Amino acid sequence: MDADVWTERVARDYDTSSTHMYAPEVLGPAVDFLERRAGQGPALEFAVGTGRVALPLSERGIRVAGIEKSEPMARELCGKPGGEDVPVTVGDMTTARVTGAFSLVYLVYNAITCLLTQDEQVACFGNAAQHLAPGGRFVIEVFVPDLQRLPPGETARPFHIGEQHVGFDTYDLVNQHLVSHHYTVEAGRGTTFLSPHRYVWPSELDLMAKLAGLDLIERWADWNEAPFTSASRSHISVWRKPPSRTGTL
Template sequence: MDADVWNEQVARGYDESSAHMYAPEVLGPAVSFLEHRAGGNPALEFAVGTGRVALPLSACGVRVAGIEKSEPMARELGDKPGGDDVAVTIGDMTTARAPGLFGLVYVVYNSITCLLTQEEQVACFRNAARHLDPGGRFVIEVFVPELQRLPPGETARPFHIGDQHVGFDTYDLVNQWQVSHHYTIADGRGSTFSSPHRYVWPSELDLMGQLAGLELSERWADWKEAPFTASSRSHVSVWQKPLHGPFAR
């Protein structure tokens, strides 16, 4: 991921453009799910951003740290109430090391797809495993690629239509890439933002977990633990580090 995508301007407007993700019915179940999987242990968020999830999780009593490649995004987090309680390591989530070990590592809101190659996504799993205590969990929230809903010959599909924000994705099916385009109107001003992604299938993620020595333990359609089915548009998946064996170290 090019850190220049997440520059000062984007960081300042990020919370506003993602306001729908702060809705209690969206954020509340995510925080509750992660708090339960942390089990009283410290948690580490990859691509912590401006702290949408990290701050309320920290407010629940979980000791939260973060890794973030974009310094402007990390500054936005640090300037918020409670921001000092979340220790952020600046670096790439494929290689950066946060101090200590954790009972939970998590990546939310499709951030795994900001890694634009399969190799980088595998490295992210391995980095998560390095940060986990034996028995610890790695949680990813990510969309299921919308290719079934893409009409033949078309390469674009909307993913959000709201009063202040419209977003759509364009697809490159050969390279397994997509670009998310955001158009936001707030306080009488319009802004645009585009971010590249590599979409990834649940089965592909499971293989990445195996390569990192992690075992799939849960897969849900959402944070409320609805069953995952062939028609699910997203999934929340949990991989666990073994308590014993070569990958437990």
Template sequence: MQQQEIWDADTARRYDTPGTGMFAPEVLEPTVDRLAALAGTGAALEFAVGTGRVAVPLAGRGVPVAGVELSPHMVERLRTKADETSIPVAVGDMTTSVVPGEYTLVYLVYNTISNLLTQTAQVACFRNAARHLTPGGRFVVELWVPELRNLPPGQAATVWQSEPGYIGLDTYDVLNQLVESHHFRFDDTEQARLFRSPHRYVWPAELDLMAQLAGFELESRHADWTGSPFTAESRSHVSVYRIPAARSTATATAAR
């Protein structure tokens, strides 16, 4: 499926889960706290801004926020929370769309860089982030660590979450570094709702090389937004990349 097909009107309508899941205060508040600190006195740009889960509360902290979003249906939901003046959004691809302005922070949260299904597209995303940043600016990527250690030979899927009313599992194509996520939601009836999405998984080391190609340096990596140490057992990471304060001609060219 194409990303435009996945993020349709029905998905946009069901995306927000106030107070639970990715919208739970214990998930959202540390994210916004960290991003506000990284933005400082500058402006922030969110790639794949969606319905404004992060952008709206970040703007509420006084940080000027703009966004890029592929799905017009998601932007329609965002517009019920903030108008174009409050959070301007360019409808387009985060690998190529250019948003006017200067930014000290570009961020990409909740595994969204994996929605880009080729290495070339993921590198282009880094270069587009660099294109928008002032010298010394930062690009933040939140991404899960592939769970291949839980995938024994001959098995193609892992269950990564199981709780009442929900099962999440991933099926892997290890040859092409692709994974399809399956989200099953159900109640006491015999019916269940399935949402599927394709992804390209990326190891932290590969992500760091993408960053170097775009002129970034790795500034920090933690296991979560609160700053927990990143270890071999961490299931995800928050990586902060920085454009050197004095960019050379070669670095500036790499970002274009």
């Protein structure tokens, strides 16, 4: 994951460009879902960003820590109300370590695709497994590649069209890469943000989990636990670290 993408300017404007992700009908179910999977244990967010999910989850009484590669994004989180309650380790989510064992490790808003190689994504699963206590859960929210909806000969698909933000993805089908294009207008000022991603299929993620010793236990189409089908455009997947023989968690 290239920290240079997540610059001071991007970090400063990130919440504004992602306003739609803060809507109660979007954020509320995500926090509810994660709170239930954390139980009474602590949670760790990989790619914690500016704390969109970590801060409200912490407000629910869950002890939340984060790993974030971008120092500007981490500073934005730490400067918010409640930010002092979410300790952030600046580092790569494929290798960075946080002290302790967690009942929940999670990655939201397609963050797994910010890792641009299969090896990095496999390493992310391994790092999550290392942080989990026996019986702990690893949760990922990620889109299903939109390839079926690409007309023949086209390589671009919009994912959001709003009054202040327009976003679309361009696909490199050979290399399993895409670039997300974000165009935001606020107070008459326009900004452009391009972020590269490696898209990944649910079955490929399941294999990565198996390599890390994790078992798939849930897959939903959204945070409201709608059934996942062949028509679903995203999924929330939950893998579990096998419980210890004493049956903890």
